[in-house]
Amino acid sequence: MSTSAAGVFSGERAVEAPPFRPPRRLRPNARLAMDGLEFLSLLPGEAVPVAFLDPQYRGVLDKLAYGNEGVARGRRRSALRQMPEATIAEFVRDVDRVLAPSGHLFLWVDKFHLCEGFEAWLEGTALDVVDLVTWDKGRMGMGYRTRRTAEYCAVLQKEPRKAKGVWKAHDIPDVWREKAPRTGHPHGKPVELQGALMAAVSNEGDYVIDPAAGSFSVLRAARNRGRAFLGCDLEG
Numbered sequence: 001m002s003t004s005a006a007g008v009f010s011g012e013r014a015v016e017a018p019p020f021r022p023p024r025r026l027r028p029n030a031r032l033a034m035d036g037l038e039f040l041s042l043l044p045g046e047a048v049p050v051a052f053l054d055p056q057y058r059g060v061l062d063k064l065a066y067g068n069e070g071v072a073r074g075r076r077r078s079a080l081r082q083m084p085e086a087t088i089a090e091f092v093r094d095v096d097r098v099l100a101p102s103g104h105l106f107l108w109v110d111k112f113h114l115c116e117g118f119e120a121w122l123e124g125t126a127l128d129v130v131d132l133v134t135w136d137k138g139r140m141g142m143g144y145r146t147r148r149t150a151e152y153c154a155v156l157q158k159e160p161r162k163a164k165g166v167w168k169a170h171d172i173p174d175v176w177r178e179k180a181p182r183t184g185h186p187h188g189k190p191v192e193l194q195g196a197l198m199a200a201v202s203n204e205g206d207y208v209i210d211p212a213a214g215s216f217s218v219l220r221a222a223r224n225r226g227r228a229f230l231g232c233d234l235e236g
């Protein structure tokens with residue numbers, strides 16, 4: 001293995017997060033109830049190495065009838081505030097501002113957004129897609145043709161884009177099977193996968209943010225992995 005290949009596959013992280021103390025209004029490791037855009041506006045630029053964003057998009061709702069997803073789940077889902085496309089783009093722009101150089105945004109998308117593309121959300125940012133993880137939920141969902149069992153986590157990195165010395169875990173498969181957490185939230189994301197991803201691109205004690213945290217699965221993942229969490233949801 002050449003020296004540079006050894007570097008890419010090493011478990012070392014050569015970058016350190018900049019020193020960061022959250023503003024007084026934002027209590028770390030708590031379920032804050034507030035608007036995510038307001039939350040982001042309170043954070044300084046280039047402050048954190050990792051962000052997660054799982055937008056409450058309505059693209060799929062515009063195209064698909066959910067059919068027999070179950071009355072209770074449908075009711076819980078439609079009670080959540082939808083984010084118009086322009087709002088999602090604003091979230092992504094603000095996350096881009098708050099991320100440290102070479103920082104990562106893990107952006108959850110469904111099959112619809114994966115196929116239609118989400119470049120418009122990245123306009124005017126220093127973010128680019130560098131990888132993709134398929135989350136196999138191990139459970140059959142709906143679909144007129146094939147039945148959905150997966151969602152997708154796009155891995156976006158802020159400039160300068162590089163893996164060497166930044167991404168330190170080399171055992172994460174790009175198809176990850178994990179049951180959805182049972183939280184009562186209709187969009188809960190896998191805690192173990194999110195933990196593995198944040199651990200790959202941060203050091204212990206670093207801050208991880210999630211401005212639309214839903215069931216706060218990222219908070220649970222951060223606790224498990226010794227990272228500090230800052231995040232909110234309208235619902236708290």
Ligand SMILES: C[S@@+](CC[C@H](N)C(=O)[O-])C[C@H]1O[C@@H](n2cnc3c(N)ncnc32)[C@H](O)[C@@H]1O
Binds near residue numbers: 037189212233234
């Ligand atoms: C897809 S869910 C997130 C699920 C989360 N990743 C989890 O694992 O539970 C999106 C969340 O965005 C929230 N939301 C919608 N608009 C928001 C806003 N402006 N600020 C903060 N949260 C918002 C909704 O209440 C919903 O809980």
